[in-house]
Amino acid sequence: MDWNAELVNSAWWLLKAYLVTLVIFFISLFLLARSTVWGRQFWALTGGYFSPKRSWKPILGLCVILLLTLFAVRMDVLFSMWYNTMYTSLQNLDEATFWFAMWLFAILASIHVIRALIDFYIQQSFIIHWRKWLNEHLLSRWLDNQAYFRTQYLEKGIDNPDQRIQQDVTLFAESSLSLSMGVINAIVSTIAYTLILWGLSGPLALLGIEIPRGMVFMVFAYVLIATVFAIRIGRPLILLNFLNERFNADYRYALVRLREYAESIAFYAGEKVEGALLRSRFAQVIGNAWAIVRRSLQFLGFNFVVSQTAAVFPFIIQAQRFFSKQISLGDLVQTSQAFGRLQENLSFFRTAYDQFASYRATLDRLSGFTSAIEQAHRLPAPAIRADGTRLALENLSLSTPAGQVLLRDLSLEVAPGKPLLIRGPSGSGKTTLLRAIAGLWPYSEGAIVRPAHGTLFLSQKPYIPLGTLRDALYYPDSPGREAIDNPDPKGYRQSRAASDSSALKNLDGLLSAAHALNAPPASSATDETAVKALQDVQLGHLASRLDETADWGRILSLGEQQRLAFGRLLLAKPVAAFLDEATSAMDEGLEDAMYRLVRQQLPEMMLVSVGHRNTLFAHHPAHLVLAGKGSGKWEIHD
Numbered sequence: 001m002d003w004n005a006e007l008v009n010s011a012w013w014l015l016k017a018y019l020v021t022l023v024i025f026f027i028s029l030f031l032l033a034r035s036t037v038w039g040r041q042f043w044a045l046t047g048g049y050f051s052p053k054r055s056w057k058p059i060l061g062l063c064v065i066l067l068l069t070l071f072a073v074r075m076d077v078l079f080s081m082w083y084n085t086m087y088t089s090l091q092n093l094d095e096a097t098f099w100f101a102m103w104l105f106a107i108l109a110s111i112h113v114i115r116a117l118i119d120f121y122i123q124q125s126f127i128i129h130w131r132k133w134l135n136e137h138l139l140s141r142w143l144d145n146q147a148y149f150r151t152q153y154l155e156k157g158i159d160n161p162d163q164r165i166q167q168d169v170t171l172f173a174e175s176s177l178s179l180s181m182g183v184i185n186a187i188v189s190t191i192a193y194t195l196i197l198w199g200l201s202g203p204l205a206l207l208g209i210e211i212p213r214g215m216v217f218m219v220f221a222y223v224l225i226a227t228v229f230a231i232r233i234g235r236p237l238i239l240l241n242f243l244n245e246r247f248n249a250d251y252r253y254a255l256v257r258l259r260e261y262a263e264s265i266a267f268y269a270g271e272k273v274e275g276a277l278l279r280s281r282f283a284q285v286i287g288n289a290w291a292i293v294r295r296s297l298q299f300l301g302f303n304f305v306v307s308q309t310a311a312v313f314p315f316i317i318q319a320q321r322f323f324s325k326q327i328s329l330g331d332l333v334q335t336s337q338a339f340g341r342l343q344e345n346l347s348f349f350r351t352a353y354d355q356f357a358s359y360r361a362t363l364d365r366l367s368g369f370t371s372a373i374e375q376a377h378r379l380p381a382p383a384i385r386a387d388g389t390r391l392a393l394e395n396l397s398l399s400t401p402a403g404q405v406l407l408r409d410l411s412l413e414v415a416p417g418k419p420l421l422i423r424g425p426s427g428s429g430k431t432t433l434l435r436a437i438a439g440l441w442p443y444s445e446g447a448i449v450r451p452a453h454g455t456l457f458l459s460q461k462p463y464i465p466l467g468t469l470r471d472a473l474y475y476p477d478s479p480g481r482e483a484i485d486n487p488d489p490k491g492y493r494q495s496r497a498a499s500d501s502s503a504l505k506n507l508d509g510l511l512s513a514a515h516a517l518n519a520p521p522a523s524s525a526t527d528e529t530a531v532k533a534l535q536d537v538q539l540g541h542l543a544s545r546l547d548e549t550a551d552w553g554r555i556l557s558l559g560e561q562q563r564l565a566f567g568r569l570l571l572a573k574p575v576a577a578f579l580d581e582a583t584s585a586m587d588e589g590l591e592d593a594m595y596r597l598v599r600q601q602l603p604e605m606m607l608v609s610v611g612h613r614n615t616l617f618a619h620h621p622a623h624l625v626l627a628g629k630g631s632g633k634w635e636i637h638d
């Protein structure tokens with residue numbers, strides 16, 4: 001074999017194969033995206049990423065990965081030729097060729113290693129960029145228009161959105177690339193090795209009939225039959241793997257709820273009930289895991305038998321031609337390798353069958369998620385317009401999703417400095433009215449006029465974000481935002497260096513050390529405005545802990561959290577504020593003090609409160625009373 005010519009041939013082969021594959025690859029993508037359900041789902045989900053208008057980089061990246069994949073196929077073919085050269089030199093006792101083969105191997109192996117590393121790096125960076133785009137795309141659609149909240153109004157809600165955004169996106173990007181490159185590798189290798197085997201195989205006598213190049217036909221028939229059986233044995237694995245995801249997500253969700261509702265459950269001493277629920281969910285996970293093991297035993301067993309048989313099959317067929325000296329030892333070895341490779345590549349479609357099925361399940365979950373988001377975006381929204389700082393309702397009617405009337409034809413105007421109290425029986429629609437004003441309630445008619453900016457809604461159970469007390473105080477304007485956007489690289493690097501050196505002794509400890517390094521400097525704790533706000537709402541004792549990161553939602557009592565929310569109000573100085581039973585956990589004295597404070601510091605603010613207590617009357621000259629009971633009636637007392 002002339003290796004100099006072979007290297008030049010390889011370069012030509014690579015160029016031709018690359019151009020042909022490139023064209024076929026993009027045409028196939030186009031056709032799949034148009035004619036198959038999953039192709040359309042794929043394109044709807046990520047077409048934007050590959051749009052050249054956005055950036056050429058993803059397409060260029062894909063082209064490079066394709067080139068490296070074909071390069072890998074060619075290297076494989078060269079290795080198979082190398083084995084032929086080497087074994088033939090052994091058979092001929094040709095020492096010079098043997099040593100030449102050793103040098104050649106050094107060159108081929110070096111190229112192979114460099115190619116593999118470059119391929120690894122480029123594929124990983126391609127996946128990371130893709131994941132970043134997908135994550136950002138889904139996250140912004142999910143946050144836009146409050147879709148994360150409004151999806152609850154859809155007839156068919158969505159389960160585990162967190163899993164879809166975090167886990168499925170990763171799986172989707174990784175599997176898309178590995179499956180598509182796997183298919184290309186398998187097809188191109190199949191062609192390459194069919195040609196090799198074609199050259200090496202002789203006629204095969206079967207049942208008295210002589211089949212020319214019989215080996216090639218044998219391997220195709222062999223793999224085809226094996227594939228049919230494997231799909232039959234492996235099919236139940238698709239459902240089992242799908243259930244595995246579902247059961248694990250259910251189990252995780254039950255564990256998360258235990259953490260979320262820890263206090264209530266602990267008060268009820270509900271460990272027994274929770275334990276039973278957790279154990280029964282875990283039992284489902286385990287039951288399914290055993291079913292997967294049993295089915296995989298059959299599937300793997302069958303695959304092992306198929307591949308083991310394939311190992312000796314070509315020797316048996318070529319033995320006669322070898323012993324009659326029609327082919328060399330190198331030819332025999334190369335035949336067995338080409339047969340093995342061909343069998344392996346044709347089997348790709350068999351072995352990747354369940355991978356493809358789980359890929360489709362991931363795609364289904366992501367498409368279901370995006371279409372739910374689109375539906376949520378299309379839900380009607382209350383007609384809200386801005387007219388300076390005016391706050392008014394014009395012929396507003398509200399109903400429940402089931403169509404029950406909550407409020408009919410309400411018109412009113414809230415004047416600055418003249419707070420309005422909304423009263424009415426439980427379930428009459430007080431909170432729903434605030435939801436409509438916030439733009440969150442889809443089932444409304446009429447118009448809402450409110451300032452475009454500078455509105456603040458406080459609910460009965462204030463939201464306390466993750467982070468420091470200062471973050472909670474300024475929410476949703478976070479003074480610590482830079483820290484979130486730019487996690488301190490120094491702290492991160494230090495913790496990483498520590499983790500490198502300590503051989504991963506205590507990861508929890510290292511992570512909390514990194515967290516501590518990320519905390520803002522202590523000097524900012526003296527921020528006067530924040531401290532004053534805390535003192536005003538009678539939380540002065542927490543001033544020194546402003547920059548402490550803790551689970552404040554659990555540490556502070558409900559009354560303290562409500563006072564913290566009043567602090568938020570004082571700092572934000574909104575044009576209009578809406579307080580939904582925002583003082584329900586305070587005693588009457590504190591409630592009075594909080595309202596006095598607000599009216600003193602923000603006398604011109606438009607204030608709307610929802611509440612039941614008579615003590616609120618003193619601070620609200622105007623009242624809106626909802627009648628409830630499905631009547632939609634209301635009264636205004638000025």
Ligand SMILES: Nc1ncnc2c1ncn2[C@@H]1O[C@H](COP(=O)(O)OP(=O)(O)OP(=O)(O)O)[C@@H](O)[C@H]1O
Pocket residue numbers: 152400401402406424425426427428429430431432433
């Ligand atoms: N997401 C929802 N889906 C279906 N019905 C809802 C939804 N949210 C609220 N409702 C219904 O709308 C009605 C009004 O609820 P809302 O929370 O506004 O009452 P409320 O007057 O604030 O009651 P309370 O004084 O007990 O807080 C209730 O019957 C409630 O069940």
